[in-house]
Amino acid sequence: MEVKTFTSRQFVGITTRTNNHYEQTEADGKIAQLWQKFYHNYTSLIEDQATLYGIYSHYESDQHGDYNVTVACDSPGLLERVDNDNALQICRFSGGRYLSFAAQGEMPQTAIRLWELVWRYFEQSDCPHQRAFGQDIEIYHQSNEVEIAISIL
Template sequence: MVVREIDKLMLSGLSVITNNENEKDTETAKIVQLWEDYQDKNILGATFNKSKNFDMYGVYSDYASDVNGDYKVTVAVEVTKPKNAIVIKDQRYLVFSKKGELPDIVIDCWKEIWDYFANESEYKRAYTIDFEKYSKEDEIEIYISIL
């Protein structure tokens, strides 16, 4: 893991509200369906002002509290204008990376993050905007906002 500063990043896409308790049960989980809806409804094709960057993002924002509260999840791409976008500005991140097969690497990476912050860690989560970055089919980077 490394610390990175994001000066400005604008992301736009399709969102739902959920929490980690709901995501543990396939009956109440919403994130998998959100990714399917993003593809099925061709949200990428309907997104205005897309950047030339073709990375996909899973964005976690609007935290009600902490790891136990509700949050908004957005499947997104980078855009060039702030209208209807999630704007990340001047934020420090602790970045966790994994390579391997999807979705296993996503689950493994989040377990590593939860374990890291559950113990006495050097950094504290800010619970502002966190995101998963998918640049390659077999690689993920998860950016966790830190104080």
């Protein structure tokens, strides 16, 4: 893991609201359904080398409260559809100071295991970083490589 500074950016994607309690069960989980909907409806509009993102924002409180999840991309083909598709929206990523974790492997299992590592890290009593609960981001650099960047104070 390493501390990084990200610049603000703009993405286009679809959003849902959920919490970690719902995500513990396959029946209630909304994140997997959101990714499936995104792939089903929008992959034909995305260039082959485009990067996909999962943006976590609008935290109600902390990791136990509700939050928004946006599956997004910065693809021009997707941006062109925003005005004609009510599900798509422009998402502004504010950037800032982040603690970045990365892993490679089969998705989504690798991303799930990486999130578990993130939670364990921040639960440590002597953790040197504090989560800001601003915006967190998953960056899918390749189909088998994910980076999770957590906003920190």
